[in-house]
Amino acid sequence: xxxxxxxxxxxxxxxxxxxxxxxxxxxxxxxxxxxxxxxxxxxxxxxxxxxxxxxxxxxxxxxxxxxxxxxxxxxxxxxxxxxxxxxxxxxxxxxxxxxxxxxxxxxxxxxxxxxxxxxxxxxxxxxxxxxxxxxxxxxxxxxxxxxxxxxxxxxxxxxxxxxxxxxxxxxxxxxxxxxxxxxxxxxxxxxxxxxxxxxxxxxxxxxxxxxxxxxxxxxxxxxxxxxxxxxxxxxxxxxxxxxxxxxxxxxxxxxxxxxxxxxxxxxxxxxxxxxxxxxxxxxxxxxxxxxxxxxxxxxxxxxxxxxxxxxxxxxxxxxxxxxxxxxxxxxxxxxxxxxxxxxxxxxxxxxxxxxxxxxxxxxxxxxxxxxxxxxxxxxxxxxxxxxxxxxxxxxxxxxxxxxxxxxxxxxxxxxxxxxxxxxxxxxxxxxxxxx
Amino acid sequence: xxxxxxxxxxxxxxxxxxxxxxxxxxxxxxxxxxxxxxxxxxxxxxxxxxxxxxxxxxxxxxxxxxxxxxxxxxxxxxxxxxxxxxxxxxxxxxxxxxxxxxxxxxxxxxxxxxxxxxxxxxxxxxxxxxxxxxxxxxxxxxxxxxxxxxxxxxxxxxxxxxxxxxxxxxxxxxxxxxxxxxxxxxxxxxxxxxxxxxxxxxxxxxxxxxxxxxxxxxxxxxxxxxxxxxxxxxxxxxxxxxxxxxxxxxxxxxxxxxxxxxxxxxxxxxxxxxxxxxxxxxxxxxxxxxxxxxxxxxxxxxxxxxxxxxxxxxxxxxxxxxxxxxxxxxxxxxxxxxxxxxxxxxxxxxxxxxxxxxxxxxxxxxxxxxxxxxxxxxxxxxxxxxxxxxxxxxxxxxxx
Numbered sequence: 001x002x003x004x005x006x007x008x009x010x011x012x013x014x015x016x017x018x019x020x021x022x023x024x025x026x027x028x029x030x031x032x033x034x035x036x037x038x039x040x041x042x043x044x045x046x047x048x049x050x051x052x053x054x055x056x057x058x059x060x061x062x063x064x065x066x067x068x069x070x071x072x073x074x075x076x077x078x079x080x081x082x083x084x085x086x087x088x089x090x091x092x093x094x095x096x097x098x099x100x101x102x103x104x105x106x107x108x109x110x111x112x113x114x115x116x117x118x119x120x121x122x123x124x125x126x127x128x129x130x131x132x133x134x135x136x137x138x139x140x141x142x143x144x145x146x147x148x149x150x151x152x153x154x155x156x157x158x159x160x161x162x163x164x165x166x167x168x169x170x171x172x173x174x175x176x177x178x179x180x181x182x183x184x185x186x187x188x189x190x191x192x193x194x195x196x197x198x199x200x201x202x203x204x205x206x207x208x209x210x211x212x213x214x215x216x217x218x219x220x221x222x223x224x225x226x227x228x229x230x231x232x233x234x235x236x237x238x239x240x241x242x243x244x245x246x247x248x249x250x251x252x253x254x255x256x257x258x259x260x261x262x263x264x265x266x267x268x269x270x271x272x273x274x275x276x277x278x279x280x281x282x283x284x285x286x287x288x289x290x291x292x293x294x295x296x297x298x299x300x301x302x303x304x305x306x307x308x309x310x311x312x313x314x315x316x317x318x319x320x321x322x323x324x325x326x327x328x329x330x331x332x333x334x335x336x337x338x339x340x341x342x343x344x345x346x347x348x349x350x351x352x353x354x355x356x357x358x359x360x361x362x363x364x365x366x367x368x369x370x371x372x373x374x375x376x377x378x379x380x381x382x383x384x385x386x387x388x389x390x391x392x393x394x395x396x397x398x399x400x401x402x403x404x405x406x407x408x409x410x411x412x413x414x415x416x417x418x419x420x421x422x423x424x425x426x427x428x429x430x431x432x433x434x435x
Numbered sequence: 436x437x438x439x440x441x442x443x444x445x446x447x448x449x450x451x452x453x454x455x456x457x458x459x460x461x462x463x464x465x466x467x468x469x470x471x472x473x474x475x476x477x478x479x480x481x482x483x484x485x486x487x488x489x490x491x492x493x494x495x496x497x498x499x500x501x502x503x504x505x506x507x508x509x510x511x512x513x514x515x516x517x518x519x520x521x522x523x524x525x526x527x528x529x530x531x532x533x534x535x536x537x538x539x540x541x542x543x544x545x546x547x548x549x550x551x552x553x554x555x556x557x558x559x560x561x562x563x564x565x566x567x568x569x570x571x572x573x574x575x576x577x578x579x580x581x582x583x584x585x586x587x588x589x590x591x592x593x594x595x596x597x598x599x600x601x602x603x604x605x606x607x608x609x610x611x612x613x614x615x616x617x618x619x620x621x622x623x624x625x626x627x628x629x630x631x632x633x634x635x636x637x638x639x640x641x642x643x644x645x646x647x648x649x650x651x652x653x654x655x656x657x658x659x660x661x662x663x664x665x666x667x668x669x670x671x672x673x674x675x676x677x678x679x680x681x682x683x684x685x686x687x688x689x690x691x692x693x694x695x696x697x698x699x700x701x702x703x704x705x706x707x708x709x710x711x712x713x714x715x716x717x718x719x720x721x722x723x724x725x726x727x728x729x730x731x732x733x734x735x736x737x738x739x740x741x742x743x744x745x746x747x748x749x750x751x752x753x754x755x756x757x758x759x760x761x762x763x764x765x766x767x768x769x770x771x772x773x774x775x776x777x778x779x780x781x782x783x784x785x786x787x788x789x790x791x792x793x794x795x796x797x798x799x800x801x802x803x804x805x806x807x808x809x810x811x812x813x814x815x816x817x818x819x820x821x822x823x824x825x826x827x828x829x830x831x832x833x834x835x
Contacts, residue, residue, distance in 0.1 A: 040521040040752075050783075095784055100710040102748075108479035108706070109749055112632070126586045130708055133590050137608060137619075151587060195577040197587040225576065225586075275461030310572070392482045427593050432607055 024139040024434025025115045025352045029091040032083070032352060034059070034142040034339065035116030035395050037107050037131060038145065041124050042098025043251055046286045047123040047331040051145055052093060052179040053324055054332035055121070058339035061319070069319040070340060073312040073368035085346060092116060098115035098123070107131045111138050117352045118143060118208050118342050123331060125149035125198050132161035139434015141354050142339035146331040148282055149198040153382035159431040160354055162361055162376065164341065164383045164398070165334045168198070169422050171301040172205030174387035174409035180213035182299065183244065185279050190242035190259060191220040193231055194249050201422065202248040202281050213365035218242040236266045243271040246279045250271040250392035254280060262294040283390050285329045295392030295402060302388040302416030304370055305331045305405060311414045327400050337369045355431040379418035443652050446734060450648055454641040457477065458631045465628035469762060472754060475746055478621055478634035482705045483745045485637070485644040486698050491725040491737030492651045493694020499732035500660060502667035504561045506719050507568030511541040511692040513575060513714030515699025516581070520589045520709045527599035528609045529641065530618065530704040534697065542689055548686035553681055556670065568719050575612050575711040588710030613639055618705055631732050636705045647694060652734060654690070663687050696736070725799020728797055730804025739805045747790045754782040782795055
């Protein structure tokens with residue numbers, strides 16, 4: 001497969017791009033190879049393992065095994081379980097070690113050795129940005145997995161890269177009105193922020209979005225990423241006069257800081273005549289499991305949640321649960337959807353040529369994938385859809401039933417212009433077919 | 436040849452021939468066959484083989500000769516990468532200035548860090564270097580974000596000045612090149628059912644690796660190298676004889692730091708991105724493993740060790756349960772699942788486990804590293820009178 005460049009030209013018909021069929025890793029046999037580039041070791045290994053499960057499920061469904069999952073609810077009907085464009089889907093997987101460097105190495109081996117036409121996965125923004133840039137250079141499509149920083153579709157956006165997951169700005173925009181409704185206006189906020197790109201953009205998104213409701217940031221303290229004990233950061237919060245604590249942390253950081261904060265009894269305090277509240281801007285099921293009962297009553301935002309009532313979510317949760325015995329996380333969901341979206345785009349384009357795929361995905365509107373009507377915006381390759389505001393359940397029934405839905409923030413409220421200052425500075429460039 | 440004696444010249448030629456034909460030698464299995472999974476002859480991995488060989492050769496000059504165990508060499512690797520990417524951003528996409536600059540910057544940093552750390556020896560030295568490396572990592576990760584772009588990593592962008600190259604007009608990022616030959620240019624040749632990929636970037640790295648290897652041989656055989664060995668065997672005695680050992684150790688430290696910078700610069704030249712995790716302590720530990728696994732203090736050992744570890748990282752980590760099921764599909768279902776369940780923990784995400792076990796086996800049974808294994812095999816088959824193979828006794832001794 002690595003010798004695709006030397007292969008016989010195959011004639012496709014239909015799309016305009018199909019005539020120029022010279023592109024990297026053109027599949028010549030009866031299979032087409034996907035590259036699933038997920039962390040199996042390192043801090044986000046749990047997310048990575050769940051992503052890989054979702055990908056394997058997606059491949060099954062695309063090849064007509066299993067119950068078809070979201071193929072039955074997806075608004076575009078080109079996927080019928082016969083693979084893509086008559087080719088069965090094969091895949092290779094690699095361990096990104098939750099490091100940008102290693103992620104690029106595995107992605108490169110998938111492109112150079114295994115002849116993958118698309119790379120998808122990743123569970124940190126550093127990985128996503130690094131692999132997206134690599135795919136742009138190599139002329140391969142990148143479908144981002146779990147990446148929440150604004151930069152992925154902002155400063156570092158690339159023509160060959162696409163993101164289905166939501167971002168910091170959307171989290172802030174979705175949370176602010178709900179927070180104001182729950183906790184009232186004129187709050188004083190103390191931020192604890194993980195000291196790297198994602199933490200900073202998360203913090204500024206929340207600060208900007210809540211300003212409109214009269215929330216004022218008292219202080220923003222940066223915490224080193226390697227911290228495991230946050231008690232020394234929690235103590236000063238009590239004397240700062242703040243009545244809300246926002247934890248701009250993710251993964252193990254958030255589990256530890258939230259646990260510390262709750263154990264210090266912050267939530268039982270009264271400050272300025274108001275109940276002290278804690279907010280976690282980005283929630284995930286895996287983190288909620290880690291923090292256990294400390295998440296009770298804590299509010300945060302989510303991309304997707306397995307207990308939603310729409311048919312797409314029901315279909316996906318059912319087939320995932322049947323295969324693996326537990327419900328999928330939002331990381332699994334976004335990866336599953338990305339794999340299907342790529343497959344559908346290739347079918348609609350009539351070729352695997354990256355430029356044709358880009359054309360098919362840009363401005364694509366779809367439904368039935370668990371998030372309601374969704375748009376892949378052409379200007380920055382970011383998906384726009386409703387955002388969920390979640391709350392830790394007071395009385396969870398089991399360890400997968402930790403969160404409950406507070407509100408679905410409609411997409412109009414989280415929409416922003418492509419030239420929003422939080423996303424400015426990058427250019428998509430032109431699509432690269434790699435040959 | 437090149438002022439080397441016959442045996443060393445032979446070694447150099449041997450390594451040169453292997454690197455020259457690596458794209459063919461590393462693809463022993465036919466495309467599409469079940470064993471094709473184990474082929475390593477694709478450009479990215481071959482580049483990694485030679486780049487990490489440079490890194491380990493340099494580390495061996497410090498650790499193998501002077502016995503100073505540095506746990507912070509990844510910092511120089513990272514510094515080299517950042518310097519190279521900045522050259523690509525500011526000056527030109529030509530790799531020559533980038534690689535030169537990365538070697539110089541890494542040299543300056545290693546001079547400063549080495550000057551401080553070499554005031555202590557043994558475990559204190561190791562801890563000091565580790566502290567410096569972690570400090571560099573934290574600085575790169577968050578504090579110096581304007582220079583390093585934080586956890587996302589420093590990348591090229593369309594708006595970079597690149598004063599020598601001028602603006603690109605195509606909307607695509609320019610490629611790193613050597614006077615017009617793009618580093619990712621690859622000539623694919625299909626023959627005997629195999630695809631051989633001859634990559635320009637690989638050969639550029641390979642030439643530099645050979646130069647680095649040659650310099651390392653010369654250092655090993657020089658009076659300076661002898662002095663470094665003396666530092667290792669008994670530093671106190673040397674001090675008592677009135678010799679100041681610190682300049683020698685510092686020189687070795689700076690040389691190995693420059694090797695690390697060269698490796699870092701080449702990594703950026705092959706793939707223009709520099710990330711902070713390149714400087715993490717795990718990366719420093721990796722080069723220690725490479726050197727010990729291959730054979731510390733030997734010429735060829737570090738090259739072997741780095742190749743071994745990179746092979747595991749890139750090939751074994753990609754074997755997933757689907758592939759295992761394909762391999763054992765001929766077995767009856769129950770047995771197939773059982774075999775896969777037994778093997779699976781050791782491949783895929785378990786590659787580190789396998790590597791760790793092999794490392795333990797090597798350290799216990801072959802204290803001189805893989806090179807000792809090779810020597811034992813040679814002795815076993817060649818039946819040469821004892822002594823001929825041991826002529827270079829110092830070179831085959833274990834590190835400690």
